[in-house]
Every structure is written in structure tokens, then in C-alpha cells.
Amino acid sequence: MVSTALQDKPRTTGKRQRLAKPELLAPAGSLEKLKFAVHYGADAVYIGGQKYGLRSNADNFSIEEMRQGVEFAAKYGAKVFVATNIYAHQEDLAGVADYLRELEDAGISAIIAADPAIVEIAQKAAPKLEVHLSTQQSTMNWQAVQFWKEEGLPRVVLAREATMDEIREMKARVDIELEVFIHGAMCSSVSGRCVLSNHFTDRDSNRGGCCQSCRWKYNLHADETSIAEVDQNLFTMSSKDLCMIQHIPDLIDAGVDSFKIEGRMKSIHYVASVVNAYRQAIDSYMADPEGYVLRPEWVAEIGKAANRPLNTGFFYSVPGAEEHIYEAEEKPAPYDFAAVVTDYDAAEGIATVQQRSPFRPGMEVEFIGPDGRQFAQQVGEITDEDGNALSVARHPLQKIRLKTAQPVMPLDLMRKRLQ
Ligand code: SF4
Structure with a gap:
């Protein structure tokens, strides 16, 4: 957004x-x-x-x-x-x-x-x-x-x-x-001047261990002995x-x-x-x-x-309250990385891809490549490298073959639409 x-x-x-x-x-x-x-x-x-x-x-x-x-x-x-x-x-x-x-x-x-x-x-x-x-x-x-x-x-x-x-x-x-x-x-602090991570987890931000504790969800209590929360809403500090x-x-x-x-x-x-x-x-x-x-x-x-x-x-002004995230605003990404193209058979229009997350026939996917090359299509039939038809590409790093709507190249990415 x-x-x-x-x-x-x-x-x-x-x-x-x-x-x-x-x-x-x-x-x-x-x-x-x-x-x-x-x-x-x-x-x-x-x-x-x-x-x-x-x-x-x-x-x-x-x-x-x-x-x-x-x-x-x-x-x-x-x-x-x-x-x-x-x-x-x-x-x-x-x-x-x-x-x-x-x-x-x-x-x-x-x-x-x-x-x-x-x-x-x-x-x-x-x-x-x-x-x-x-x-x-x-x-x-x-x-x-x-x-x-x-x-x-x-x-x-x-x-x-x-x-x-x-x-x-x-x-x-x-x-x-x-x-x-x-x-x-x-x-959320001046970059690098933060010891939240050190305080909560003993992981030192300035020695490579920041646990991003500013993004955790917090409750507010009236005082240190009170277990009654002042505000039921969780908030973050990122x-x-x-x-x-x-x-x-x-x-x-x-x-x-x-x-x-x-x-x-x-x-x-x-x-x-x-x-x-x-x-x-x-x-x-x-x-x-x-x-x-x-x-x-x-x-x-x-x-x-x-x-x-x-x-x-900070480029144009000091960020105000509206530039802070108080509530969990992280939404699922609209796309998920599904596969990397490793080969393309131009004569048959079939790509070989390496699976990075499960996908199946019927899913809406996009292929992207350098210089803004991209196109969307629906996954058709998928097979393993021996030509056996699969109902789902479920194994990480498995090589899968599928027809692509346009030519693709090695290192192009296939992402699946989630929303
Ligand atoms: S906890 Fe958050 S504010 Fe602190 S160093 Fe890590 S990323 Fe920065």
C-alpha cells in the first residue's frame, strides 16, 4: 500500500x-x-x-x-x-x-x-x-x-x-x-541507536542480533504491578x-x-x-x-x-504520527514466490521450473523477468521431469514442466496469486 x-x-x-x-x-x-x-x-x-x-x-x-x-x-x-x-x-x-x-x-x-x-x-x-x-x-x-x-x-x-x-x-x-x-x-529509533532487542532478548542490535522487537505486539498496563490492561488493543512501535x-x-x-x-x-x-x-x-x-x-x-x-x-x-519532512504503525498493518503479500525457471523449450513452449512453494493446475500465476518482462496465465497441466502428470507441485526444489503463454528465460520467476 x-x-x-x-x-x-x-x-x-x-x-x-x-x-x-x-x-x-x-x-x-x-x-x-x-x-x-x-x-x-x-x-x-x-x-x-x-x-x-x-x-x-x-x-x-x-x-x-x-x-x-x-x-x-x-x-x-x-x-x-x-x-x-x-x-x-x-x-x-x-x-x-x-x-x-x-x-x-x-x-x-x-x-x-x-x-x-x-x-x-x-x-x-x-x-x-x-x-x-x-x-x-x-x-x-x-x-x-x-x-x-x-x-x-x-x-x-x-x-x-x-x-x-x-x-x-x-x-x-x-x-x-x-x-x-x-x-x-x-x-523506529534513530537508525541503530536502539537497545530494545538487547533488553528483551539479549540480542545486540549493534552486533548483528536485532530481533525487530519494535514490531512485536504490546499491551499497555496502568503500572508495573497492575495486570489489568489500560487498553485492550495490541500495539506495535514500528x-x-x-x-x-x-x-x-x-x-x-x-x-x-x-x-x-x-x-x-x-x-x-x-x-x-x-x-x-x-x-x-x-x-x-x-x-x-x-x-x-x-x-x-x-x-x-x-x-x-x-x-x-x-x-x-525523512526525505521531505520528519515523519509524523500517521507514518507510524500502531496496529498490525502487515497484510499477506498479494503474491507468493512459486518457482524459478531453469530451462525453456522454445519449440514446444514448455518451461522447466524449480519449485519454491506448492502450486497446482488452475492457479493464477505471473512470470517475471528483468527489464519488466512479465505476463499472467493460468497453470495448465504440470508434469515431473519424466513426464508424469502431477496434481500438485508439492516438493521443494522439484523440477516441474509446464506450458507457458509466452517465452521465458532461466532465472525468470513464477509467482502465484494469493488474493
Ligand atoms: S528493534 Fe526495531 S528500532 Fe530497534 S534496532 Fe531493531 S529494527 Fe531498529
Whole structure:
């Protein structure tokens, strides 16, 4: 759902100051997600290694998987960044230099770091690795950006709380790359400055363990001894998710160098759909800024992957009470990821797909591919690889053959309609 507030925001602010093509930077929680992110149009992906990152529950990459990811991304001209953005306790620092050398050797282009100790160790131990300042440093003014430039950093990932005007001023005053979150979850505290998770579950948000306790459902009690609830309604403390698909011209004109999508824990379908939509919007604007028109199918594509209300975060104003989620507003996603295309027999018009969730004949499905290719159809007869007819594709990863209404390609996705 796109909020009214989002739709009402200005689309441009007038004169363009800069038209260099920004990087589209996507999350990749696993090697498979990395491949889909790059295939669907990401210029770069950010991943977590098995140490020093902030998503300890993602399927973090081994060094060997990083090598494979770098090799795959290079075929598309894409880069791989690694998050090493914990705030380190003393004990965490042992081994950082060796680890960063391993990343450098694996072909990683940059690390994303927050702790000045890790920044300095990287600069000395692995000089071929770029160091990007993490959003965990909450950078929101040009003097801080200038400081990090003087420390030798080529890029700063801004706080989600930075406004469009602040971004414009940073870009005007400091010659440095700015990376900005343009889509995904927000923290309901100032990003990263939260200990709810630590308090409730002993899982440290700043060492990769956030359990998203802001999204839990809470009751309100009159006082700590009362068991009578003041309000029977459960409430949450999370904010709406960020979505800037309607403001691509503004972001490019402000000078944002890298458009960052949040969500290393998100599904392949989510990453592919969101990257696909932003890829088309960015390319369309860069090809013809004057004639640019926001296409409804890009917004619709985002809606097919999202199940939380969306807004524009802090870009245009400080989010008010209406941008908060008090009640459980998460709805089931309208589509569910059903299969990945692995092969297509053009002569017979039959695709081989790998099952990712059960589907059966008669279901309404959509096939999607890079560059906005998509079509809907009803599933007809399905068979296994030996040609045996099936009443349902129920086994995860099973190869299934079915006729498609249009040609498809490997790595296209099939999603089933739920509502
Ligand atoms: S619990 Fe919520 S507000 Fe706190 S760090 Fe995690 S996501 Fe952010």
C-alpha cells in the first residue's frame, strides 16, 4: 500500500544539478539472492560475511561464497560490498586485519564500516578495499561528511534520517560519494541507536542480533504491578517502510550516487521485484529526463513484493504520527514466490521450473523477468521431469514442466496469486 502522504510529495524540485547515473545497490542475504539481485539489474550488492556484520541471522557468506559471488557479479559488471559494520568491543578486533585481507583477496570492492577502529585497520591492512562509512554512524550534516572525506573515505552511507535538503547541501559542499537508503524497512529509533532487542532478548542490535522487537505486539498496563490492561488493543512501535520509487528524479537531481535497497533477510522474489522496478525507473529517467514519466507498473511491481505500508521517510519532512504503525498493518503479500525457471523449450513452449512453494493446475500465476518482462496465465497441466502428470507441485526444489503463454528465460520467476 502506498500512503497518500507518499503520493502527495513533490516529484521534482526544478533545475537538475547533476545527471551522473547513480548506482543501484541491492541486498543479498545469500549467494542465490546475490545472483538474482545482479541478474535483475543491481549495479552492486552488499552482503554479510561470517564475522563483523549486522545481520547475524542472514545466510552469511563464507570467503569461498564471496569469491563465487564476485565472479558472478563481474560477468554483469557489478560489484560486491561486505558489511563489517559492528561497533566492536575490544575482543572483536582480534583477527579483523586478517579477515579484511581475505576479503581483498576474494575480490570484494568495498567494506561498509562504522567503527573507526575497523576503518583504520582496513586502510592499513587492505588498501585495495574501499571503505564506505556505514549508516550506523548516523551522518546527517556536511561537516561530518567532510570529516570522513578527510579520513580518506570515498563514500558515506547517510543516516536514513537525513533530509533531501541536507543531502543536496552535502553534495554541493563535499566532493564525495553519497549512498542513501531509498527502499525498505526503517528503524523506529534513530537508525541503530536502539537497545530494545538487547533488553528483551539479549540480542545486540549493534552486533548483528536485532530481533525487530519494535514490531512485536504490546499491551499497555496502568503500572508495573497492575495486570489489568489500560487498553485492550495490541500495539506495535514500528514505522512504515521507505519507498522512493515516485521520487527518482529528486534523488538523482540531489546528487545521490548510490540508491540503496534495504533487506538482506528478504526473499528472492522481493529483491528481484524491487530491483526490477527501480532499475527501470532509473534507466528511464537517465535516458530522457525531460520526458520521464513514472510508470504505474513500477509502483505496482513494488506493491506485489511489499506487505507493509510505505512512505517517504525523512526525505521531505520528519515523519509524523500517521507514518507510524500502531496496529498490525502487515497484510499477506498479494503474491507468493512459486518457482524459478531453469530451462525453456522454445519449440514446444514448455518451461522447466524449480519449485519454491506448492502450486497446482488452475492457479493464477505471473512470470517475471528483468527489464519488466512479465505476463499472467493460468497453470495448465504440470508434469515431473519424466513426464508424469502431477496434481500438485508439492516438493521443494522439484523440477516441474509446464506450458507457458509466452517465452521465458532461466532465472525468470513464477509467482502465484494469493488474493
Ligand atoms: S528493534 Fe526495531 S528500532 Fe530497534 S534496532 Fe531493531 S529494527 Fe531498529
